[in-house]
Amino acid sequence: MIGKHRHLTGLEPLTREEILSVLELATSMKEVLRRPLKKVPTLRGKAVVNLFFEASTRTRTSFETAAKILSADAINWTSSSSSVTKGETLVDTALNIEAMHPDILVIRHPAGGAPELVAQHVSCAVVSAGDGAHEHPTQGLLDLYTLSEHFCAAGGAPAGAAPDFGVLAGKTIAIVGDVSHSRVARSDLHGLTKLGAKVRVCGPPTMIPQGIEAMGAEVHHQLRPAVEGADAVVMLRIQHERIGDPLIPGTREYSKFWGLNERKAAEWLTPSCAILHPGPINRGVELAPEVADGARSVILDQVENGVAVRMAVLYLLAGGAHEAAEGGARA
Amino acid sequence: MTDTVFIEGGRVIDPASGVDGVRTVVVRDGKVAEVAERLERPRDVRAVDARGRWVTPGFLDLHVHLREPGQEYKETVATGARAAAAGGFTAVCAMPNTVPPNDNTSVTELILARARAAGLARVYPVGCISKGMKGEELAEYGELQAAGCVALSDDGRPVASSALMRRALEYARAFDLPLTVHEEDLALVGKGVMHEGPAATRLGLKGIPAASEEVMVARDLALLELTGGRLHIAHLSTAGSVRAVREAKRRGLSVTAEVTPHHLALTDEDVARSRYATAFKMAPPLRSAADRAAVREALADGTIDCIATDHAPHSPVEKDLEFDAAANGVVGLETAFPVGLALVREGVLSERRLVEALTAGPARAFRLPGGSLARGAPADLAVLDPAREWRCEPALFHSKSKNSPWMGATLVGRCTLTLVGGRIVHELAEGGR
Numbered sequence: 001m002i003g004k005h006r007h008l009t010g011l012e013p014l015t016r017e018e019i020l021s022v023l024e025l026a027t028s029m030k031e032v033l034r035r036p037l038k039k040v041p042t043l044r045g046k047a048v049v050n051l052f053f054e055a056s057t058r059t060r061t062s063f064e065t066a067a068k069i070l071s072a073d074a075i076n077w078t079s080s081s082s083s084v085t086k087g088e089t090l091v092d093t094a095l096n097i098e099a100m101h102p103d104i105l106v107i108r109h110p111a112g113g114a115p116e117l118v119a120q121h122v123s124c125a126v127v128s129a130g131d132g133a134h135e136h137p138t139q140g141l142l143d144l145y146t147l148s149e150h151f152c153a154a155g156g157a158p159a160g161a162a163p164d165f166g167v168l169a170g171k172t173i174a175i176v177g178d179v180s181h182s183r184v185a186r187s188d189l190h191g192l193t194k195l196g197a198k199v200r201v202c203g204p205p206t207m208i209p210q211g212i213e214a215m216g217a218e219v220h221h222q223l224r225p226a227v228e229g230a231d232a233v234v235m236l237r238i239q240h241e242r243i244g245d246p247l248i249p250g251t252r253e254y255s256k257f258w259g260l261n262e263r264k265a266a267e268w269l270t271p272s273c274a275i276l277h278p279g280p281i282n283r284g285v286e287l288a289p290e291v292a293d294g295a296r297s298v299i300l301d302q303v304e305n306g307v308a309v310r311m312a313v314l315y316l317l318a319g320g321a322h323e324a325a326e327g328g329a330r331a
Numbered sequence: 332m333t334d335t336v337f338i339e340g341g342r343v344i345d346p347a348s349g350v351d352g353v354r355t356v357v358v359r360d361g362k363v364a365e366v367a368e369r370l371e372r373p374r375d376v377r378a379v380d381a382r383g384r385w386v387t388p389g390f391l392d393l394h395v396h397l398r399e400p401g402q403e404y405k406e407t408v409a410t411g412a413r414a415a416a417a418g419g420f421t422a423v424c425a426m427p428n429t430v431p432p433n434d435n436t437s438v439t440e441l442i443l444a445r446a447r448a449a450g451l452a453r454v455y456p457v458g459c460i461s462k463g464m465k466g467e468e469l470a471e472y473g474e475l476q477a478a479g480c481v482a483l484s485d486d487g488r489p490v491a492s493s494a495l496m497r498r499a500l501e502y503a504r505a506f507d508l509p510l511t512v513h514e515e516d517l518a519l520v521g522k523g524v525m526h527e528g529p530a531a532t533r534l535g536l537k538g539i540p541a542a543s544e545e546v547m548v549a550r551d552l553a554l555l556e557l558t559g560g561r562l563h564i565a566h567l568s569t570a571g572s573v574r575a576v577r578e579a580k581r582r583g584l585s586v587t588a589e590v591t592p593h594h595l596a597l598t599d600e601d602v603a604r605s606r607y608a609t610a611f612k613m614a615p616p617l618r619s620a621a622d623r624a625a626v627r628e629a630l631a632d633g634t635i636d637c638i639a640t641d642h643a644p645h646s647p648v649e650k651d652l653e654f655d656a657a658a659n660g661v662v663g664l665e666t667a668f669p670v671g672l673a674l675v676r677e678g679v680l681s682e683r684r685l686v687e688a689l690t691a692g693p694a695r696a697f698r699l700p701g702g703s704l705a706r707g708a709p710a711d712l713a714v715l716d717p718a719r720e721w722r723c724e725p726a727l728f729h730s731k732s733k734n735s736p737w738m739g740a741t742l743v744g745r746c747t748l749t750l751v752g753g754r755i756v757h758e759l760a761e762g763g764r
């Protein structure tokens with residue numbers, strides 16, 4: 001359980017306290033992850049099924065790693081969403097998996113709301129690993145974690161100290177790119193605003209969805225005012241298939257106006273501004289390679305924190321609270 | 332002796348003949364024989380105690396999908412007519428997007444034969460605008476009308492070609508048939524699945540802009556001005572469409588419009604509240620609160636002529652899916668009255684206007700018989716209990732399909748008795764469910 005929730009389908013339903021409880025647990029999980037012997041028996045005997053209707057090696061591997069460190073059995077079930085055209089519906093698939101008695105079902109699906117539909121039909125816990133353009137809650141959590149860590153370090157906290165998540169209050173985060181198709185942007189927005197940060201979204205008007213202001217975002221169409229003075233910038237992946245949509249005329253013009261290169265970063269960003277990216281990066285489109293690999297980039301921290309956050313989520317939803325001490329993680 | 336029924340003590344609301352008050356309605360030989368304040372009842376006739384009830388003309392629905400032929404697992408003419416009778420509807424117009432579509436007289440005749448066999452509600456078939464609903468060639472309007480079609484539509488899809496739409500309006504004039512149009516610019520709709528706005532943005536669902544309807548309404552009004560003829564806008568849903576129709580009516584164009592109970596009652600925020608429940612997915616989608624306010628006002632002031640349910644039965648096969656993949660449409664015949672009555676309680680509509688929008692309004696729009704309790708009219712009428720509370724449950728539905736956004740809700744107002752041609756086609760047991 002995360003607070004009163006049996007499932008994690010998004011950050012929108014979570015309260016600030018519920019989000020904080022996951023992040024705080026992730027701190028202990030990160031410590032486990034960094035041990036030389038990274039295996040604790042916390043979720044021994046539990047089964048986690050990764051049900052991916054959309055290819056995402058990164059996210060799937062991250063969940064799989066998280067499950068294995070906690071000694072859960074991780075089973076990967078890859079299914080193409082075209083199985084729907086073969087007559088098997090998502091509900092059919094869910095019921096088939098249900099029959100195998102998993103404890104947690106991690107689901108990635110191209111349709112918004114798919115994890116919620118599955119949650120209505122199965123008795124195990126459901127974690128969204130990204131649904132359409134709706135939410136990618138664990139990515140949102142890992143971004144909150146990474147940002148907090150970065151701001152604490154920038155504020156002089158000793159390296160390796162547990163981050164204080166209160167540090168996000170009052171910070172300004174810019175999210176740049178195809179916000180309309182981005183589940184990451186939505187989860188970041190819910191999480192950041194709940195923890196008191198200010199969020200700017202930026203992109204060509206074709207990539208900014210109607211009414212995003214109602215989610216607490218300040219909308220920009222030009223990059224410079226969006227990133228100037230920001231404490232961090234989240235650069236979103238520009239999917240090549242959007243070019244035919246057509247949301248932008250081409251990647252060349254996009255990178256010129258909305259991409260971040262070394263010169264813009266040097267001139268427009270504050271010295272301590274961090275750069276995040278959910279990956280995989282289109283180098284040279286949204287981010288120049290020098291920026292992606294530069295000193296401001298916390299992209300690899302995101303990957304590491306992703307495992308810790310997912311360990312925390314699996315742990316909470318598998319209901320292993322009383323086994324906490326044994327596993328070396330505190331609840 | 333003849334079959335005579337005295338419906339006594341009910342509040343007769345018949346906007347067509349200007350009656351609103353406690354009256355006795357006498358039905359004899361299938362017709363309305365008398366509507367009067369005080370009448371002596373002979374001993375040997377059937378009496379219906381309608382005290383505390385409304386007695387209205389039977390409702391007319393210009394827009395239902397009965398799914399027969401071709402998709403009888405969702406609904407048949409008989410089950411649809413049964414649902415109509417249970418909802419107080421004595422006449423329904425059956426949209427032609429069956430399989431095969433009603434673009435030829437054999438389909439029309441089949442629907443009429445099934446309706447006759449069921450004997451529950453009057454079913455008026457609507458023929459196709461284009462052959463096979465492909466939007467390429469005109470269907471045979473004269474033949475369709477001769478077989479019994481009362482209007483033309485490619486409902487379910489728009490007529491994409493402006494040129495074909497022009498010819499359809501022109502050609503239909505020869506037969507004085509109205510065209511009832513589903514207004515949607517499919518290029519603007521794209522892969523959209525709900526109204527474009529903050530709710531869609533939050534849910535991460537692709538949006539359908541209000542303009543996708545409005546550009547087509549504007550186009551068809553321009554074509555109507557060019558050609559003459561009769562245009563009926565099906566399930567009008569946006570403030571912009573309302574403005575266009577209001578202005579066209581002011582200029583004297585022969586345009587009428589309908590709005591569904593769900594567009595009057597719900598908004599895109601209800602999709603978000605329902606957490607992707609596909610019983611909230613339809614075309615046009617549930618719109619914004621501002622659009623809803625506009626269609627409510629337009630129904631109240633007569634810019635929108637009538638309420639039509641767009642009763643669209645779907646089975647769990649089409650609905651128990653991801654929101655993106657689920658079929659559009661909800662059933663509506665059995666919930667239209669309580670949903671309308673809620674608007675009366677909210678002060679949106681007067682009682683008289685609600686009844687008019689379900690009776691005389693649709694009858695006038697398609698020039699159909701019925702919609703009035705004038706002496707000599709066929710005795711198509713409904714007895715309604717405006718205070719009856721009931722829980723909308725699957726088991727209570729007569730429709731084969733249960734895809735209603737009100738499933739599980741407690742509704743107020745229920746039809747207790749329906750007569751078609753003087754015959755009782757629906758009767759709710761006293762205290763019955």
Ligand SMILES: [Zn+2]
Pocket residue numbers: 486487488513565566614615
């Ligand atoms: Zn339609």
Ligand SMILES: [Zn+2]
Pocket residue numbers: 394396426486487641643
């Ligand atoms: Zn329809």
